[in-house]
Amino acid sequence: MMKMKLVYCVFFISIVNITSFFTFASPASPDEPYLGFNIGTELSNFPYPEALVSFLQLQKISHVRLYDADPGVLKALAHSKIRVIVGIPNDQLLAIGTSNVTAVAWVKNNVLAYYPETVITGISVGDEVLTTVPVWGPVLVPAMQFLYGALAAQNLSSIIKVSTPHAASLILDMFPPSQAFFNQSLNSVILPLLGFLSRTGSPLMVNLYPYYVFMENRGVVSLEASLLRPLSSPSKEMVDPNTLLHYTNVLDAMIDAAYFAMKNVNFTDIKVMVMETGWPSRGDSNEPYATVVDAVQYNSNLIKHVFGRTGTPLHPEVTSSVYLYELFNEDTRMTPLSEANWGFFYGNFTPVYLLHISGTDGFLASDTANQTYCVAMEGVDDKTLQTALDWACGPGLANCTGIQPGESCFQPNDIRSHASFAFDSYYQKEGKRDVSCNFQGVAMITTTDPSYGGCIFPGSLKEKNAMQPTANSTATSGTDDRTSRIASHLSQLLLLIMVIGL
Numbered sequence: 001m002m003k004m005k006l007v008y009c010v011f012f013i014s015i016v017n018i019t020s021f022f023t024f025a026s027p028a029s030p031d032e033p034y035l036g037f038n039i040g041t042e043l044s045n046f047p048y049p050e051a052l053v054s055f056l057q058l059q060k061i062s063h064v065r066l067y068d069a070d071p072g073v074l075k076a077l078a079h080s081k082i083r084v085i086v087g088i089p090n091d092q093l094l095a096i097g098t099s100n101v102t103a104v105a106w107v108k109n110n111v112l113a114y115y116p117e118t119v120i121t122g123i124s125v126g127d128e129v130l131t132t133v134p135v136w137g138p139v140l141v142p143a144m145q146f147l148y149g150a151l152a153a154q155n156l157s158s159i160i161k162v163s164t165p166h167a168a169s170l171i172l173d174m175f176p177p178s179q180a181f182f183n184q185s186l187n188s189v190i191l192p193l194l195g196f197l198s199r200t201g202s203p204l205m206v207n208l209y210p211y212y213v214f215m216e217n218r219g220v221v222s223l224e225a226s227l228l229r230p231l232s233s234p235s236k237e238m239v240d241p242n243t244l245l246h247y248t249n250v251l252d253a254m255i256d257a258a259y260f261a262m263k264n265v266n267f268t269d270i271k272v273m274v275m276e277t278g279w280p281s282r283g284d285s286n287e288p289y290a291t292v293v294d295a296v297q298y299n300s301n302l303i304k305h306v307f308g309r310t311g312t313p314l315h316p317e318v319t320s321s322v323y324l325y326e327l328f329n330e331d332t333r334m335t336p337l338s339e340a341n342w343g344f345f346y347g348n349f350t351p352v353y354l355l356h357i358s359g360t361d362g363f364l365a366s367d368t369a370n371q372t373y374c375v376a377m378e379g380v381d382d383k384t385l386q387t388a389l390d391w392a393c394g395p396g397l398a399n400c401t402g403i404q405p406g407e408s409c410f411q412p413n414d415i416r417s418h419a420s421f422a423f424d425s426y427y428q429k430e431g432k433r434d435v436s437c438n439f440q441g442v443a444m445i446t447t448t449d450p451s452y453g454g455c456i457f458p459g460s461l462k463e464k465n466a467m468q469p470t471a472n473s474t475a476t477s478g479t480d481d482r483t484s485r486i487a488s489h490l491s492q493l494l495l496l497i498m499v500i501g502l
Helices: 049-058 071-076 090-097 100-112 134-152 184-200 210-216 223-227 250-263 292-307 382-393 415-429 461-501
Strands: 035-039 063-066 083-088 120-125 161-163 165-167 204-207 272-277 322-324 373-376 443-446
Touching: 035 292, 049 071, 083 090, 083 100, 090 100, 090 134, 100 134, 120 134, 134 161, 134 184, 161 184, 204 250, 210 223, 210 250, 223 292, 250 272, 292 322, 292 443, 373 415, 382 415, 415 443
Parallel strands: 035 063, 035 322, 063 083, 083 120, 120 161, 165 204, 204 272, 272 322
Antiparallel strands: 373 443
16 A cells, blocks of 8 residues: 655654563463564565465464455465454445445455454454545445444454554644544544444554654654664653653654544543554665665564553553564555565565564564674764764774775775774674663664675674685694694604614
8 A cells, every 4th residue: 555644743853762672472362462464465476375374474473464355365374373354455345335235245255254263353444544535434434333243243243353444644733642633524434433443342543654754754853763763862852741741752652642632532442553564675765764774773673662562651551563564575566666665575585684673582584693783873963973983992992993094994984984883893892782882872783784895894794704714724724834843743753763773
């Protein structure tokens, strides 16, 4: 789906460090937060269903969302214990929302035909209907009611929840969160919809993208806040002026905005579920922050944040479950370039990038080789970087020989490049501990090797490979020397024997 760009009036600029590493585990109960994946199909080499399910199990992915009810995938998921939310595309909404018979038939063909062997936990009815095809708004709630009735007839309505994903733009004035409210022109649909969710115990599904908040509000919203990164300064903490609640990142503020929007129309018993969130790993010239480094940062921090179970400032007791967008790069999508680059994997199952999420018991393609590096953050001014660089090469005792004039990493001769080399030298020397890659908040850990051309960073596999021939050569040379010395000693001994014998 094309994600909506969002424009907000924003009142904050950064975050505090609230995460640590947590062990991944499937939730013990439906009330515990979990991470799932959206599985889009617009890629040229979508895998066979059986191979897909095997891959999900290998990566220990326990929850997925399908944008339709693909029979091959649903059949392959049988007995896998992977929980799945099936989707109803927007083009099927009109038929289901105007005919109870059609809704019953849909449930029979797309749920009952696979359940319980395939663990279906929800039905997502349409996608961002109220903001993309508002003309179909009047049939949205009837469709949900018909589907719920069909499930209730099979005693499944308490097991399989019915809801519909919304774009974040449905909620106006998200920042500060306490002032958020739903688009009032859609109240004739929103109020009955919230009433349905409240009665049935179903979640409010919302697609939340801090990436777009940042892109549309650069200079007001910081990259730190968007990526869940540590503050570069304590003065940048976010505070809602109406509630005095302190926010640590953009995502939590967006989730609380949804809670406040519901509260403002007297609904306080509905949980928020984040149906889509993520960060693109590649973009065109107008998308400078669609990079592997930023995608690794956002998604790694998000995973740790969810399993940290810290909730939000408004609801610290409730941590929203999150579906990551998305499992695969959908390479058949067109402009902008980022549209095809939200995935964690390519269609052949190789990772687009590796996450820095130690302690997750194999969850996703994490950095199992522990190949991590420390580099300077983007957007930090040269003066601040220079101070950190001077400390690393001075009191920090980092090996900064490589960035001296004439050495392999001197070019490009700029502070950020030199700082990254010095930071990584110190980080590797200190055993790659998280605390050794901070430098007062101007450095970050990455799994992407920052080496370039002839400049090989400390800790790089390239460095190790380059050293290997030398080591072998030294070993061989050492062996030859020892052999020569032994031969020499034997010759002297034979000469001595001959002399004595004479």
